[in-house]
Amino acid sequence: MVKMSSTREGCGEGLVLLGEKNKKVVVLDADTSCSTKTDMFAKKFPHRFFNVGVAEQNLMGIAAGLSLTDKIAFASGYSIFVSGKAWDQIRNVICYCNLNVKIGATHAGITVGADGATHQALEDIALMRVIPNMKVVVPCDALEARKAVFKIAEEVKGPVYFRLGRAAIPMITHESTPFIFGKALTLNEGKDVTIIACGIMVGEALKAVEELKKEGISVKVLNFHTIKPPDKEAIIQAAKQTGALVTAEEHQLIGGLGGMVSEIIAKEMPVPLEMVGIKDSFGESGTAKELMEKFGLTAKAIAIAVRKVMKRKKKIIPL
Amino acid sequence: MTNKELEKKANQIRRDIVLMLLESGSGHPGGSLSSTEIMVALYFSVLKHNPENPDWVMRDRFILSKGHSCPVHYACLARAGYFSEEELFTLRKLGSRLQGHPGKDRKLPGIEVSSGSLGQGLSIAVGNALGIKLDNQGQRVYCLMGDGELNEGQVWEAAMAAAHYRLNNLCAIVDNNGLQIDGCLKDVMNIEPLREKWNSFGWHTVEIDGHNMQEVLNAFKTAEKEKNKPTAIIAHTIKGKGISFMENVVGWHGKAPNKEQADQALKELSF
Missing domain, CATH: 3.40.50.970 (Thiamin diphosphate (ThDP)-binding fold, Pyr/PP domains)
Structure with missing residues (x-):
């Protein structure tokens, strides 16, 4: 267990x-x-x-x-x-x-x-x-x-x-997993899309990987534990390598992890991006699980965002 | 220094303030002039410090909580030898180490911490005093606050904590000039009864005429003798002290004199 x-x-x-x-x-x-x-x-x-x-x-x-x-x-x-x-x-x-x-x-x-x-x-x-x-x-x-x-x-x-x-x-990491301040940790390699997640949403991202694997989508997962200073290189590399990004955070979509990633890729490497997080609202009482369901902070919500970003990626006509 | 010499120094510092503000074209004369004797007593008599080695570990700490009164602080630091007197005239100019409100990032010798957002200095002083006690060292910590600043709730959080931790190495000075930006304290937001407030928060409280050098020095000596409590010195002062047209005039809280006004002020301050 x-x-x-x-x-x-x-x-x-x-x-x-x-x-x-x-x-x-x-x-x-x-x-x-x-x-x-x-x-x-x-x-x-x-x-x-x-x-x-x-x-x-x-x-x-x-x-x-x-x-x-x-x-x-x-x-x-x-x-x-x-x-x-x-x-x-x-x-x-x-x-x-x-x-x-x-x-x-x-x-x-x-x-x-x-x-x-x-x-x-x-x-x-x-x-x-x-x-x-x-x-x-x-x-x-x-x-x-x-x-x-x-x-x-x-x-x-x-x-x-x-x-x-x-x-x-x-627990996702192990005693031997290195923690390097300012360096994102790759938890899964993939070629179609990259999920950049932090905190509790890292676990949800890994669950989404399994679900998407069944559909033949290969997903890279970055545990983005250091939001600032951001590991720009890891973001740009992921954008180049997979051509599409999804961010996932237990925070407002405004100004958080997704905001930070979009600030970087808009300038350095624009690719389709979808963001999973709180959509400009306050929370409410409930159990943690109920609230994650209600506010769309689940593996399922991440998988939906991945499918959406994949569609957008396909629409981009190579020059 | 003798009292006479300290009084002379206060006069020199007041002249510095006028000249600095004339040059900068903006700044805060009122609260700088009301706290001049307190600041002079600290920098030229009370504080154990070393201008040649500003980071000396055993130095007493001074926290200027009312950051807008930095002209008097800068002038005292320069006159004590922390940096050249010419640098005073860079006040508020681009690239200066003498920011409009003190900025530690500028590395001006003698500035312990940035200030300007009112109500924060006493908490920092409490942290200083706790750290010094933790290391079993004997330095003292002084914090100068404005009376209008006492409207800020954080001051009273810090006051509670200082008494709770029995920080007898901490001394707060209230520059009680009775005026804040929008008018008299009693009209804008009354803080009286002040002495009773500090007493009830568990402080040793002393009330003095903040322009009487002997009373100022005695108050600091009394504070040093206190064994169990932090000391609050309530210094009754006059905003704009020493310059007739600025004294007790609210409008001189944050306004620089023009050439004519500065000349008049310097004439009044001639020793």
């Missing part, structure tokens, strides 16, 4: 490993440590953990101040509140000063579930990737989240936004 876990748990484990290795790591939370899983770090390193209460703006300011005393400050909270309520603090202090603050933003996307629309961050990739100096990482499973947090916090200087989920999802 496939192991199930959430990316927030992977992050919590990564922070404990990091805390053991590097004494400069401090972790902050805004009264959500049991949910964000920073409680694991808090139990092990209580003197290096600061719970600032329900105050995301102050959370970011204190993290900034700690980083200015040569600490690696990891500030954690719900993605909707850290990316929204504290956007000015992140933009004007953390990013403008290029401070060594890492943001662990959990409960991203619609799969937060029953808590409903006020708690479902569907705009955070857009909000974060538009800020200069900010880097954005969306792990596809708990293992990748653990590796990403462990490696990036030490290796990548300046602000990084980790987008993490609440739901337990199947």
Whole structure:
């Protein structure tokens, strides 16, 4: 049976490993440590953990101040509140000063579930990737989240936004799978079309591959864990190699992964592109599975997008 | 420096502010002039710092939360020897290290952090103070805020946290000149009773005449002696202090003097 876990748990484990290795790591939370899983770090390193209460703006300011005393400050909270309520603090202090603050933003996307629309961050990739100096990482499973947090916090200087989920999802990568910041990971080779996915949608993309294989469509899959800085080469290469792209994300179609890919291919290598994601709407209460069905974040929706893009690809008359 | 020398320095800094703003053609004189004694006391008496080694690890930290008052900060830094006095006249010009609001990206020596978006400095100062305590070091952290700035909710989040963590190495100074952009604080958004607010948030609070050098110095000394709490110095000041036509006039919050006005101001500031 496939192991199930959430990316927030992977992050919590990564922070404990990091805390053991590097004494400069401090972790902050805004009264959500049991949910964000920073409680694991808090139990092990209580003197290096600061719970600032329900105050995301102050959370970011204190993290900034700690980083200015040569600490690696990891500030954690719900993605909707850290990316929204504290956007000015992140933009004007953390990013403008290029401070060594890492943001662990959990409960991203619609799969937060029953808590409903006020708690479902569907705009955070857009909000974060538009800020200069900010880097954005969306792990596809708990293992990748653990590796990403462990490696990036030490290796990548300046602000990084980790987008993490609440739901337990199947493990896709293995202990031996390399995680390289800024490099997309090819999970499946194919020649007809490339699915570029991040987060929970990577698993859905792999399911879609199986369905499409039956129809004789050969699909390449890229796990695009680093949204910013984007692996441009991987996108251009995929566009050249397969001639059509589909993006899949648990985020608004505006400004997210699909937006980023379209910005790049429009300039570098225009090919037909279809995007799977939230279509300019808010979410609602329900189970993660029900919501993914309702909002079209499924392998089935990806397969439909693939068929559509294949038709468009065929219509292009070679010069 | 003696009190007399510090007062003389304050006068020189006020002249710098007038000349800088005349050259730049825009900027914020009112809040720079109201906080001049506080800034002079800090940079020429209170702070343990080294202008020749601005990143000295053991330095006390100064966070200018009211970023628009950067002319007084820039002038103090230049006069303390962080960079040349001539550079003051690049204020707000293209390519300058002296941005309209402080930008850390410009690497101007002595600027700890960018500021300009109000309400954020105290949180950063709390982070500084926590980091210093974590390393068991003795540096102190100072944060200058405007009184209008206290309208921002984040200030009170930070105030709560500073008392919670018993940050006795932290000192906040409120430049209480009573005016904000749209008018008097009591008309736009009343922040009184101020002393009671800081006290009830768990701070040690001191109230002073922010233009009396001896009172300013004494307040900083009292703050250093506090063992359990952060200290808030409420400095009663006059916006535009030292220049008759600017004093207590809202319109001089963010406006540069013209040549004639600057000449008049310099005449009034002659020592």
